[in-house]
Amino acid sequence: MVGAAAAAWRLVRGMRQLELHRLILVLIFFCLLSMACLAYYVSNSPKIKEAPPVPFSDCSGPVGGGGGASTEGGPGGQRAPLFLPPRNGRLRTVKAIDTSGTEAVVLVFVESIYSQLGQEIVAILESSRFRYRTEIAPGKGDMPALTLHNRGRYALVIYENLLKYVNLDAWNRDLLDKYCTAYSVGVIGFFKANENSLHSAQLKGFPLFLHSHLALRDYRLNPAAPLLYVTRPNQVEQGPLPGDDWTVFQSNHSTYEPVLLASAKSSNAPSGPRGLHSTVIQDLGLLDGIQRVLFGNNLNYWLHKLIFVDAIAYLTGRRLSLTLERHILVDVDDIFVGKEGTRMKVSDVEGVEALLSSQKKLRVLVPNFTFNLGFSGKFYHTGTDEEDEGDDMLLKHRQDLWWFPHMWSHMQPHLFHNVTVLAEQMRLNMVFAQEHGIPTDMGYAVAPHHSGVYPVHSQLYEAWKSVWAIQVTSTEEYPHLRPARYRRGFIHSGVQVLPRQTCGLFTHTIFYHEYPGGNKELDKSIRGGELFLTVLLNPISIFMTHLSNYGNDRLGLYTFESLVRFVQCWTNLRLQTLPPIQLAEKYFQIFPQERDPLWQNPCHDKRHKDIWSKEKTCDRLPKFLVIGPQKTGTSALHSFLSLHPAITSSFPSPVTFEEIQFFSGPNYDQGIDCTDFMFEKSANYFDTELVPKRAAALLPRAKILALLINPADRAYSWYQHQRAHRDPAALNNTFHTVVTAGPRAPRDVLALQRRCLRPGTYVAHLERWLQHYQPSQIHVVDGSLLRSNPALVMEAIQRFLGITPTFNYTQALV
Ligand SMILES: *[C@@H]1O[C@H](CO)[C@@H](O)[C@H](O)[C@H]1NC(C)=O
Ligand SMILES: *[C@@H]1O[C@H](CO)[C@@H](O)[C@H](O)[C@H]1NC(C)=O
Ligand SMILES: *[C@@H]1O[C@H](CO)[C@@H](O)[C@H](O)[C@H]1NC(C)=O
Ligand SMILES: *[C@@H]1O[C@H](CO)[C@@H](O)[C@H](O)[C@H]1NC(C)=O
Ligand SMILES: *[C@@H]1O[C@H](CO)[C@@H](O)[C@H](O)[C@H]1NC(C)=O
Numbered sequence: 046m047v048g049a050a051a052a053a054w055r056l057v058r059g060m061r062q063l064e065l066h067r068l069i070l071v072l073i074f075f076c077l078l079s080m081a082c083l084a085y086y087v088s089n090s091p092k093i094k095e096a097p098p099v100p101f102s103d104c105s106g107p108v109g110g111g112g113g114a115s116t117e118g119g120p121g122g123q124r125a126p127l128f129l130p131p132r133n134g135r136l137r138t139v140k141a142i143d144t145s146g147t148e149a150v151v152l153v154f155v156e157s158i159y160s161q162l163g164q165e166i167v168a169i170l171e172s173s174r175f176r177y178r179t180e181i182a183p184g185k186g187d188m189p190a191l192t193l194h195n196r197g198r199y200a201l202v203i204y205e206n207l208l209k210y211v212n213l214d215a216w217n218r219d220l221l222d223k224y225c226t227a228y229s230v231g232v233i234g235f236f237k238a239n240e241n242s243l244h245s246a247q248l249k250g251f252p253l254f255l256h257s258h259l260a261l262r263d264y265r266l267n268p269a270a271p272l273l274y275v276t277r278p279n280q281v282e283q284g285p286l287p288g289d290d291w292t293v294f295q296s297n298h299s300t301y302e303p304v305l306l307a308s309a310k311s312s313n314a315p316s317g318p319r320g321l322h323s324t325v326i327q328d329l330g331l332l333d334g335i336q337r338v339l340f341g342n343n344l345n346y347w348l349h350k351l352i353f354v355d356a357i358a359y360l361t362g363r364r365l366s367l368t369l370e371r372h373i374l375v376d377v378d379d380i381f382v383g384k385e386g387t388r389m390k391v392s393d394v395e396g397v398e399a400l401l402s403s404q405k406k407l408r409v410l411v412p413n414f415t416f417n418l419g420f421s422g423k424f425y426h427t428g429t430d431e432e433d434e435g436d437d438m439l440l441k442h443r444q445d446l447w448w449f450p451h452m453w454s455h456m457q458p459h460l461f462h463n464v465t466v467l468a469e470q471m472r473l474n475m476v477f478a479q480e481h482g483i484p485t486d487m488g489y490a491v492a493p494h495h496s497g498v499y500p501v502h503s504q505l506y507e508a509w510k511s512v513w514a515i516q517v518t519s520t521e522e523y524p525h526l527r528p529a530r531y532r533r534g535f536i537h538s539g540v541q542v543l544p545r546q547t548c549g550l551f552t553h554t555i556f557y558h559e560y561p562g563g564n565k566e567l568d569k570s571i572r573g574g575e576l577f578l579t580v581l582l583n584p585i586s587i588f589m590t591h592l593s594n595y596g597n598d599r600l601g602l603y604t605f606e607s608l609v610r611f612v613q614c615w616t617n618l619r620l621q622t623l624p625p626i627q628l629a630e631k632y633f634q635i636f637p638q639e640r641d642p643l644w645q646n647p648c649h650d651k652r653h654k655d656i657w658s659k660e661k662t663c664d665r666l667p668k669f670l671v672i673g674p675q676k677t678g679t680s681a682l683h684s685f686l687s688l689h690p691a692i693t694s695s696f697p698s699p700v701t702f703e704e705i706q707f708f709s710g711p712n713y714d715q716g717i718d719c720t721d722f723m724f725e726k727s728a729n730y731f732d733t734e735l736v737p738k739r740a741a742a743l744l745p746r747a748k749i750l751a752l753l754i755n756p757a758d759r760a761y762s763w764y765q766h767q768r769a770h771r772d773p774a775a776l777n778n779t780f781h782t783v784v785t786a787g788p789r790a791p792r793d794v795l796a797l798q799r800r801c802l803r804p805g806t807y808v809a810h811l812e813r814w815l816q817h818y819q820p821s822q823i824h825v826v827d828g829s830l831l832r833s834n835p836a837l838v839m840e841a842i843q844r845f846l847g848i849t850p851t852f853n854y855t856q857a858l859v
Contacts, residue, residue, distance in 0.1 A: 347573025421476025
């Protein structure tokens with residue numbers, strides 16, 4: 046019994062032990078499984094996501110995951126092309142526009158300097174680099190002068206408020222009309238209804254009726270409107286238009302041609318053919334010889350911006366217009382640099398709808414489209430295993446892509462003061478490229494965080510050229526990051542610096558549904574918003590994106606495929622891609638005026654200060670300038686100033702004899718690193734075109750000293766100066782002969798005459814300085830008083846400059 050019981054017990058215990066074993070094994074198994082699951086999810090996707098978005102595939106907006114755009118226009122987004130019935134046989138001859146008798150400047154009448162529409166008009170002109178002048182539209186007051194020496198000052202007139210134009214008093218209106226007809230100048234006007242506007246009214250003096258406060262839908266273009274150029278007609282923007290304060294134009298006069306048409310949401314207004322209302326019309330000038338484009342709203346709606354750009358082009362006979370060519374280059378920065386979990390995997394490189402297939406698709410629409418990859422070799426293979434395979438997949442397809450170097454370790458170049466050390470870093474990346482067969486001959490590079498490109502760190506330029514033979518770079522920082530419409534290019538030390546645009550994608554924007562502000566923001570930017578306008582207004586756009594935009598949701602691919610699609614739906618623009626060196630060549634052909642840089646003070650912009658070498662200070666920039674002109678006593682002034690113990694002047698330069706001529710000489714091209722003085726005197730600054738602009742850009746707070754004497758004395762003094770320097774023209778001719786010489790006199794005599802007389806037209810030169818400096822910053826010194834009572838004058842100058850401690854000039858100059 047006992048034996049049996051003991052045996053039974055042993056059996057049970059054995060089984061229990063076995064179970065315990067099993068249990069432990071099962072437990073271990075589960076632990077491992079869950080760890081594996083966890084590892085899988087942690088490394089692969091931070092969160093489980095909705096499906097990535099599908100790029101626009103036709104002209105109706107995002108499909109599938111998109112869901113953000115106005116596709117409410119019924120099933121399938123039917124876009125029956127609209128052809129208006131021909132205006133029954135009327136033959137209209139429109140006068141050709143020839144504005145060659147005018148300056149290519151736009152005159153904009155705004156409501157106030159703060160008015161929103163006025164600012165939007167100006168923003169488009171600024172982005173387009175068109176010259177313009179704004180005037181507050183006077184209620185009844187006077188026109189600004191419209192002509193100068195029989196030339197028109199303006200090629201186009203824009204009224205922010207159309208009513209200010211039609212309600213001009215008869216005298217001024219007559220003046221403006223005569224100007225417009227004589228110089229073939231057109232008018233653009235906006236009518237934005239407010240709560241006081243009538244529902245229906247005739248536009249004063251025109252056979253044109255306005256109906257306001259309407260809600261509209263289904264916007265379409267009239268293919269017969271002559272102004273269409275960039276805009277591609279035959280598209281319909283389905284769905285309601287934003288707002289219910291639209292104004293439409295109605296007329297039965299053949300001078301008016303609708304440009305944009307819409308249907309009323311409810312039929313509360315008289316309408317044109319097929320129930321359509323014109324919200325933008327073109328006046329062909331058949332009535333009074335003046336061509337106009339009138340908008341029944343402001344520029345908020347994207348299509349109005351597009352039409353506005355075409356209207357400017359049309360009314361100026363394409364003088365203020367780009368061609369239809371647009372170049373885009375998409376940089377993919379931070380290759381190998383991205384954080385784990387955000388990098389590209391094999392499927393992101395060569396999968397369906399991935400980088401390479403997207404590039405192939407884009408090439409059909411954008412000839413030679415190629416993604417331009419910027420790499421930092423140090424971080425190669427620092428992702429998860431899958432991402433490391435993605436790195437290798439990129440390298441496998443290296444010949445299908447373009448490549449450019451970042452810094453080896455993604456360090457900011459301005460932190461290196463020593464060129465040798467900087468070049469050493471670059472060489473590491475070069476060796477990496479050679480080892481992995483990455484092409485190294487593109488001549489293009491980008492600096493991490495724009496560091497060293499602008500403000501210029503000359504060490505970076507030197508190292509780039511010596512290691513990589515860099516000829517082209519791009520930055521968002523010149524002259525400043527914001528607003529983007531001011532970004533420009535320049536050439537420094539043989540390296541062409543192009544402006545760079547952003548497309549709203551940053552390292553952290555990796556999910557469509559988590560786009561900052563909602564995915565509608567991204568779609569809006571593409572569908573006529575900021576991104577679309579960037580392409581519309583810039584002949585060359587280099588976009589910055591990052592590696593992380595091409596993993597996960599591949600937002601980069603979505604963005605550019607959709608953008609290209611949208612541009613091709615609505616415009617006649619011809620997109621293409623060029624390698625950076627050819628792109629830069631093209632850029633400076635289009636904008637030759639941007640070749641010379643305009644240096645600014647790095648300490649006046651926080652971002653610039655952050656990427657400005659700590660070993661360089663802004664204190665070394667001049668605090669004041671003595672600008673001349675020549676022969677008025679500037680040398681004496683210079684030596685009196687130098688007596689002051691608190692003033693150190695520019696070092697005498699052996700080249701220009703005591704004058705550095707920073708702003709007018711070759712030193713300027715070297716950059717601002719070589720300025721190291723408190724004040725500068727250059728007697729020829731006074732009458733040069735370029736110097737006030739350059740000086741004001743770098744030294745906006747500087748004080749300016751101009752020393753003037755009787756201009757006749759100055760002219761004679763210059764003549765004597767030239768005789769002393771044995772100038773043949775001065776030796777062979779009397780002063781009287783020189784200053785009275787007529788236009789047929791010998792050239793050297795005329796040149797001498799110019800140098801005698803031109804600097805003496807003090808008003809013209811001071812006016813130019815006053816365009817850049819406040820009157821309170823400019824001190825005009827009486828040169829004859831300086832001679833007779835130097836202490837008195839110097840005391841005044843000392844007070845003007847606010848220099849402490851004060852120096853007793855009375856004591857020093859007796
Ligand atoms: C155009 O409209 C005006 C006013 O509505 C009318 O007096 C005129 O007869 C019309 N002209 C034509 C050609 O229809
Ligand atoms: C595309 O590139 C090839 C060679 O790089 C060139 O021959 C061709 O002209 C380019 N096509 C266009 C449309 O620019
Ligand atoms: C730059 O660094 C190298 C190596 O550290 C050193 O030999 C050289 O003297 C440095 N050059 C300057 C200008 O400081
Ligand atoms: C001016 O004078 C120099 C000598 O003083 C003479 O060689 C030269 O031919 C003269 N030139 C003219 C244009 O008279
Ligand atoms: C400067 O020096 C003169 C002569 O030495 C003296 O009369 C005058 O008081 C001094 N001025 C000041 C402000 O010290």
